[in-house]
Amino acid sequence: MPTSQTWLLRPLQERSTQIFLGVLFAAVALVTLLHLIMPEGHALHVSAYTVTLLGKYLCYALLAVAVDLVWGYLGILSLGHGAFFAIGGYAMGMYLMRQIGDRGVYGDPVLPDFMVFLNWDSLPWYWQGFDMAWFAFIMVLLAPGLLALVFGFLAFRSRVTGVYLSIITQALTFALMLAFFRNEMGFGGNNGLTDFRDILGFNLRTDATRLGLFIATGIALAIGYVICRGIVTSKLGRVSVACRDAEARTRFLGYRVERVQLFVFVVSAMLAGVAGALYVPQVGIINPSEFSPLFSIEIVVWVALGGRATLYGAVIGAILVNYAKTVFTGVMPDAWLFALGGLFVLVTVFLPKGIAGLLQKRQKPDEDSNADPSKPKPQEATA
Amino acid sequence: MGIFRWLTPLCLKALHLNPLGLVLLMALSLPAYSQTEADPGQALLTNLADASSREMDAAIEAIVDSGDPRARDWLNAFGNNRLSRIEETGQVVEVLRNVGRNWTIADPLTGENLGEMSRRELDRVNINNAIRGKLEGVLAMLDLYSDNPEVQEAAAEAMMGKVNASVVKPLTKLLERDLPGPIRNRIEESVAIYQLEQGDAEAQAQAITVLTGSLHSNARAALNNAVAGDDPALAASAKEALVSIEQKLKMNRAAETLYFGLSLGSVLVLAAIGLAITFGVMGVINMAHGELIMLGAYTTWGMQQLLPGQPGLALILSIPAGFLVAALAGIAIERSVIQHLKGRPLETLLATFGVSLILQQLVRTVISPLNRSVTTPEWMSGSLVINDALSLTLNRMYVIGFALVVFAGLMLIMRKTRLGLEVRAVTQNRAMARSMGIRATRVDILTFGLGSGVAGLAGVALSQITNVGPNLGQNYIIDSFMVVVFGGVGNLWGTLLAGLSLGTINQILEPWAGSVLAKIMVLVLIILFIQKRPKGLFPQKGRAAEG
Numbered sequence: 001m002p003t004s005q006t007w008l009l010r011p012l013q014e015r016s017t018q019i020f021l022g023v024l025f026a027a028v029a030l031v032t033l034l035h036l037i038m039p040e041g042h043a044l045h046v047s048a049y050t051v052t053l054l055g056k057y058l059c060y061a062l063l064a065v066a067v068d069l070v071w072g073y074l075g076i077l078s079l080g081h082g083a084f085f086a087i088g089g090y091a092m093g094m095y096l097m098r099q100i101g102d103r104g105v106y107g108d109p110v111l112p113d114f115m116v117f118l119n120w121d122s123l124p125w126y127w128q129g130f131d132m133a134w135f136a137f138i139m140v141l142l143a144p145g146l147l148a149l150v151f152g153f154l155a156f157r158s159r160v161t162g163v164y165l166s167i168i169t170q171a172l173t174f175a176l177m178l179a180f181f182r183n184e185m186g187f188g189g190n191n192g193l194t195d196f197r198d199i200l201g202f203n204l205r206t207d208a209t210r211l212g213l214f215i216a217t218g219i220a221l222a223i224g225y226v227i228c229r230g231i232v233t234s235k236l237g238r239v240s241v242a243c244r245d246a247e248a249r250t251r252f253l254g255y256r257v258e259r260v261q262l263f264v265f266v267v268s269a270m271l272a273g274v275a276g277a278l279y280v281p282q283v284g285i286i287n288p289s290e291f292s293p294l295f296s297i298e299i300v301v302w303v304a305l306g307g308r309a310t311l312y313g314a315v316i317g318a319i320l321v322n323y324a325k326t327v328f329t330g331v332m333p334d335a336w337l338f339a340l341g342g343l344f345v346l347v348t349v350f351l352p353k354g355i356a357g358l359l360q361k362r363q364k365p366d367e368d369s370n371a372d373p374s375k376p377k378p379q380e381a382t383a
Numbered sequence: 384m385g386i387f388r389w390l391t392p393l394c395l396k397a398l399h400l401n402p403l404g405l406v407l408l409m410a411l412s413l414p415a416y417s418q419t420e421a422d423p424g425q426a427l428l429t430n431l432a433d434a435s436s437r438e439m440d441a442a443i444e445a446i447v448d449s450g451d452p453r454a455r456d457w458l459n460a461f462g463n464n465r466l467s468r469i470e471e472t473g474q475v476v477e478v479l480r481n482v483g484r485n486w487t488i489a490d491p492l493t494g495e496n497l498g499e500m501s502r503r504e505l506d507r508v509n510i511n512n513a514i515r516g517k518l519e520g521v522l523a524m525l526d527l528y529s530d531n532p533e534v535q536e537a538a539a540e541a542m543m544g545k546v547n548a549s550v551v552k553p554l555t556k557l558l559e560r561d562l563p564g565p566i567r568n569r570i571e572e573s574v575a576i577y578q579l580e581q582g583d584a585e586a587q588a589q590a591i592t593v594l595t596g597s598l599h600s601n602a603r604a605a606l607n608n609a610v611a612g613d614d615p616a617l618a619a620s621a622k623e624a625l626v627s628i629e630q631k632l633k634m635n636r637a638a639e640t641l642y643f644g645l646s647l648g649s650v651l652v653l654a655a656i657g658l659a660i661t662f663g664v665m666g667v668i669n670m671a672h673g674e675l676i677m678l679g680a681y682t683t684w685g686m687q688q689l690l691p692g693q694p695g696l697a698l699i700l701s702i703p704a705g706f707l708v709a710a711l712a713g714i715a716i717e718r719s720v721i722q723h724l725k726g727r728p729l730e731t732l733l734a735t736f737g738v739s740l741i742l743q744q745l746v747r748t749v750i751s752p753l754n755r756s757v758t759t760p761e762w763m764s765g766s767l768v769i770n771d772a773l774s775l776t777l778n779r780m781y782v783i784g785f786a787l788v789v790f791a792g793l794m795l796i797m798r799k800t801r802l803g804l805e806v807r808a809v810t811q812n813r814a815m816a817r818s819m820g821i822r823a824t825r826v827d828i829l830t831f832g833l834g835s836g837v838a839g840l841a842g843v844a845l846s847q848i849t850n851v852g853p854n855l856g857q858n859y860i861i862d863s864f865m866v867v868v869f870g871g872v873g874n875l876w877g878t879l880l881a882g883l884s885l886g887t888i889n890q891i892l893e894p895w896a897g898s899v900l901a902k903i904m905v906l907v908l909i910i911l912f913i914q915k916r917p918k919g920l921f922p923q924k925g926r927a928a929e930g
Contacts, residue, residue, distance in 0.1 A: 077729040154910065158917045163668050163728045167864045168910060174861050175906040178899045293861070297736055304733060337744035344737020348730040349723045 011229035020312045021222055028218035035211060048207040052282050053326065055214035057319045059279040062221045064302045064314035066271035069228045071300065072309030073237060074264050075244030076161070080169030081272050082296035083176050084144035086286065088273025090180075091143050093193035093286040094127060095136030096204075100197050113195070114188045124186045133200055140277040141270045148269030149262065156258035156265075161247060170293050177291035192287025199281050210282070217278045221315070224271050228311055231267065240264050298340070304347045307356025316355055424451055424492050428475040431461065432468050432508045439514050447521060447553075455525045457491055462518045466491070467505040475508070520550040527557055527570070539569035543601045546577035572597045576605040579621075587617055595624040598635065598771035603628060635772040640890050646779035646848075648886025649786035652879055653844055654859045655866035656793060657837035659878040661713075662867055665810070665830055667721055668732040669713075672863065673856025674742040675835045678712055679705035679842020680851040681746065684755045695760035698843070705839040712742075713835020714828055722827070739856070746853045754852035763847065782844045789840055790879055796833070797875065806830050865909050871919025881920055885909075 011017040031046050031054060038045040063085050070076045102109040106116040110123060129135040151172060155165055183189035202209040231237050242250040243257050251257045280286045289295070298321075306317025321343070328336040347354065427446050434442040446454045456477075460466045465478045467488070476497060480487040485499040510518075526538030546554065554574050558567065575590035575597075582590065591609075594602045606628070609621035654676055661669045669675075679701075686701040687694055716738055724731045763781050768774040797803035808816040809826045817823050845855065866885055870877030885905060892901035913919075 071729075077732070151910075154914055158914045160913055160917055163662075163732060164868060164913070164917075166668075166729065166732060167861075167868060168913065171861055171865060171906045171910070175903045179903055182899055297733070300733060301737075304730075334744070334748055337740050341737040341740030341744065344740065345720055345734045348734040348737075349720060352727075352730065 007230045007234040008226065009230075010233055011226050014229065014233070016312065017226065017229050020225060020315075024218060024222055024225075024315075028215060032211060032215060035207075048210050051207075051214050052210050055210070055217045055282045056279060057322050058214070058217040058221050059275045059282070060299075060302065060322050061315040061318040062217070062224045062275040062278070063272050063299055064306070064318035065221070065224055065228055065311055066268040066275065067299050068303045068306075068308065068311055068314035069231065069268045069271070070265055071303060072311070072314075073232050073244065074240045074261060075247075076261065076265065077163075077166045077300065078169045078265075078268075079166045079293065079296050079300065080171075080173035081268070081299055082293075083169075083173040083291055084148060084269040084272035085276035085279070085299075086176070086180075086288075086290035087144045087147060088140045088276030089280040089286040089290060090187060090193065090276075091130075091136055091139040091273070092277035092280045093196075094130040094139075094187075095133060096196040096199060096281060097193050098127075098131040099199065100195065103197055104195070112188070112193070114183075114191065115186070118183060120186075127186065137277070140273050144269040144273030144276075145266050148266045152262045152265040156261045159258070170296065173291050173296050174293050177288050177293075180288035180291060188287070190287070192285055193280075194285040194287075196281065196284055204281055204284070213278065213282050217282070220274055220278055224274065225311060225315070227267070227271070231264065232311070236260060236263070301340070301344050301347065303354075305343065305351070305354055307354030307359075310354075310356040313354050313356030320355075422492050423449065424453060424457070427451070428457060428466075428491060429473070431457075432466070432475050436511055436514070439510075440517070443514075443518065443521060447525060453491070455522065458518060458522055458525070460491065461508060461510060462515055462522070464507060464510065466508040468508060469500070470504050470506050476505075478505070524550055524553050524557075527554075527566075532563060532566070535563075535566050536569070539566045539573070542570065542573040543576070543599060546573045551577055568597070569599075572599060572602055576601060579605050579609055579617075584617075587614075588620070591617075591620050591624050595627055598628065598631060600771075632772050635770065638769075639773055639775075640894070641887065642775055642779070644887030644890035645883060646783055646886070647890055648883035649783045650841075650845060650848070651859075651862055651866050651886050652882030653782075653786045653789060653841035654838070655863040655870075655882055656790060656875065656878050657834040657841065658863050659867050659870070659872075659875060660793070660834035660837065661831055662864075662872060665827065665834075666728060667831070668728055668735065669716070669721075669831075669834075670732055670736040670860065671716055671739040671742060672835075672838055673858075673860035674739045675709040675713055675838035675856070676842040676845060676859060677742070677746065677851075677853065677856035679709045679839030680757070680846040680855055681750065681755070681842070682708045682839065683843050683846040684757050684851050687758055694758040695762060698760055698763075698847075701843050702840065705843040706836040707839070709839025709842065710832040710836035713838070714832045716835075717828060717831040721831070722824075739860075743853045743857070750853075752853060754850040757846040757851055759847055778847050782848060785840075785844050789837060790875070793833075793837065794875060802826070802829055802833075865906065867919075869909055869912065869919055871921035874919070874921040877919055877921035 012021075031051060034044055034046040035048070035051055040047075063081065066084075067078060067081050070078050070081075097112040100112065104113040104116075106113055108116050111120060115123070130139070151169075155168060160168060179185055180187050180192075181190055187193065196204050198204050199209065199213075202212065204210075232240070239250065239255050240260050242253075242255070243260055247257055276286075276290070299318075302317040302321045303314045304317070305321060306315065307313030321340075324339065325336060328339055351357065353360070427442075427449060430445060431439070431442040443458065446457060457466070460477045465481070466475060467478050467486075468475050469488075475491060476488040477491040478486050479489050479496070481502070484501060486502050486505060488497045488500050488505070489495060490497055523538050523541055526534050527542070529535050529538070542550075542554070551574060554570055558570060558574070562570070571593050575593035578586040578590040579594065587609075591606070594606055603625065606621045606625050610618045610625065612618060654673075657675070658669065658672050661667050661672070682705040683698060683701040686697040686704060690697040690700070716735065720734045720738060721731055724734060759778055763778045766774040766776040767780065797806065805816070805821050805826045806829075808819070808821055809823050809830075813823055816826075841859075842855070845851075845859075849855065862885075866878060866882045869885060870879070870881030888908070889901050889905050892904055895901075896904060
């Protein structure tokens with residue numbers, strides 16, 4: 001393999017990445033065209049509502065890719081990625097809140113409505129700067145990244161891995177959920193941030209802005225995918241797979257396992273943050289329920305259904321499960337949790353490689369051992 | 384007389400509930416009097432009815448001094464305008480029902496129902512408000528003379544802060560008698576409160592000495608008043624007394640926090656110890672553990688539905704029932720899901736999480752999404768009063784005891800039985816254990832059943848202190864994992880210590896930081912703790928630690 005190329009461009013020459021990007025762009029373009037060209041009422045017309053819904057799915061898909069990066073290629077089952085997603089979302093939400101300006105219910109030019117309601121007289125320090133888009137967009141990356149850095153540093157340094165790490169990440173998101181529910185935190189408490197008006201000067205309630213956000217999400221997913229693909233095909237990616245399969249052995253070979261883990265974990269958290277940031281303007285609200293452990297673990301099942309350690313599987317899983325969720329909760333809301341629970345069991349027991357595994361079985365066996373995380377670890381087998 | 388002594392308290396109790404019941408009881412209890420030649424009560428009542436408003440005090444005092452056990456009822460009837468005279472005969476009667484033209488009357492001496500009489504023929508024994516006010520204090524005094532310690536105690540409690548000039552003397556007289564400790568203290572305190580406000584300097588000094596020993600809120604209120612009062616010397620000594628009381632209150636509050644901490648901790652131990660077995664010993668993450676707890680709690684509820692009116696029996700029966708239900712559910716989970724995922728802990732986690740979602744939704748659809756309330760049997764409700772500032776609720780005490788018993792039982796099973804030996808063998812080296820003839824699969828099933836059953840027991844206990852709802856388990860699962868991780872996987876002692884200390888830490892932080900922040904701080908604390916000791920308080924050593 002030629003090594004002169006930068007790691008980010010290499011995936012573009014891979015067949016699988018080309019197919020993925022092709023399908024993604026074709027789908028985004030098709031939806032855009034159908035929305036713009038077809039007259040309203042036509043059977044093929046895609047309504048603005050559907051566009052936003054699809055945009056939401058794409059955000060989830062990006063989130064799933066982020067989870068797949070750490071779970072599929074690093075062997076870290078994070079049950080707290082919803083936290084990074086939500087923090088990115090809150091960063092965006094804070095920007096959108098500041099954009100409301102004096103159009104809020106109380107008409108305060110600086111303070112968001114909920115702060116006026118709580119009788120606060122000035123902005124807390126951590127709200128400063130969020131009136132500027134560039135600052136907010138940097139925070140979208142920085143805030144989740146920083147949390148992941150601190151948390152990951154503490155966890156990986158003391159070699160907390162496996163189920164321990166999963167439980168701790170779950171505790172992390174649970175603690176954050178409790179914290180964000182508090183009004184004193186200054187993030188709107190129970191209600192979260194909502195009632196947004198515009199983003200970068202565009203009115204959020206117009207169809208054009210919604211379409212723009214959808215396309216932006218599509219592009220973000222494509223970039224995120226390429227970044228992840230770039231990482232996993234680089235040397236770093238190989239070491240990270242080695243950490244996944246035989247952590248101790250990798251360490252004995254002289255690699256600094258915790259650094260690899262920390263790097264990949266932080267990148268994944270940032271991607272999740274971006275997904276959250278794109279999610280918030282499309283759904284129009286961010287509240288602490290995004291921190292709930294259930295949401296985080298749901299993300300994992302999207303990845304499991306799609307197929308772990310494939311990246312594109314994560315996208316398929318996220319879209320499929322969320323489409324099913326939309327249908328179920330509309331038709332028979334009570335049955336959704338049964339279906340989701342059943343999905344957890346069926347996928348893990350009967351479909352360990354997910355849908356991607358089924359697709360691969362049709363083709364000739366893949367030589368890429370990356371795609372088989374479900375194989376028992378050799379290290380364990382001989383212990 | 385013996386039976387009479389026994390019945391009087393009943394009379395007094397019934398008085399508060401139902402005047403008819405009282406009459407009935409009086410009828411039962413009074414033959415001893417009605418047979419004597421001339422009932423002294425007759426004269427007392429006539430005296431009362433004849434008395435002018437000036438003589439009334441004396442007449443009431445005469446009734447009280449007679450020590451007649453019916454005195455309370457007479458005075459009560461008098462206070463309620465129910466004492467009348469028949470104009471014709473001059474007999475004093477009690478009016479039972481004063482509705483309509485004809486009133487039902489009874490003989491206050493015997494309680495005998497005298498039938499109806501036109502109200503025109505009755506002449507009410509009048510009472511004015513001043514007398515009625517005094518009567519209240521007098522009635523309370525009468526209760527203090529009661530033979531029933533409960534009535535006595537309640538009356539003494541009611542005296543606190545309500546002592547006025549008219550009752551001080553009889554109260555002081557009462558103190559000369561031999562009284563049970565708490566009642567004596569209470570009366571002394573109430574007199575002291577009065578003296579602090581009205582007495583002379585000497586009495587005030589003495590009152591402060593008495594009140595210093597009291598934790599009652601009224602005592603503190605009186606002392607605070609004294610501090611704010613005009614007398615600087617008194618204010619200074621009252622302040623001193625308050626400081627010393629505050630000190631004692633702090634101690635009591637600390638004891639209370641410790642108690643709440645231990646009770647929360649024992650709940651955590653109960654919830655986590657089953658997990659410690661399945662997670663620690665078998666290496667299996669069972670995210671449905673919380674739902675097994677929930678099943679145990681619902682079993683208690685179901686038992687109580689089956690045995691209405693017998694919450695105590697139902698609770699005792701639900702201990703084995705809850706264990707069985709949860710154990711069977713756990714074994715079903717093990718057989719249907721977990722055994723297919725051996726050696727893949729992360730997948731096990733996901734699959735069991737799915738099971739937990741299904742179980743929750745099942746309860747929501749089959750029973751109800753709303754919380755169900757489980758009755759606490761009488762012997763478990765109420766509280767153990769240590770002093771005025773500290774009382775320990777009994778249900779939590781039972782839970783603490785129950786947790787310790789369950790822990791001891793599990794310890795015995797793991798250490799002293801064949802099953803425990805096999806479990807430990809399989810844990811340490813599965814292949815070796817199998818080659819020694821241990822049926823590992825059977826051990827797996829039994830271990831999982833045991834761990835799940837203990838979760839059921841936790842549910843039974845939890846049903847007594849929280850609401851039973853579909854989310855019951857969810858609320859405890861993360862905490863339970865924290866306890867196991869904190870205590871060290873596969874170590875029951877570690878679980879016990881971790882559970883109790885986490886519960887106590889939580890309770891200590893709570894008043895200081897609020898319940899939500901306390902929880903967050905505990906979580907952060909654990910994350911930091913794992914930095915220092917990644918394998919918990921009591922890490923497994925040797926080969927068992929690998930893998």
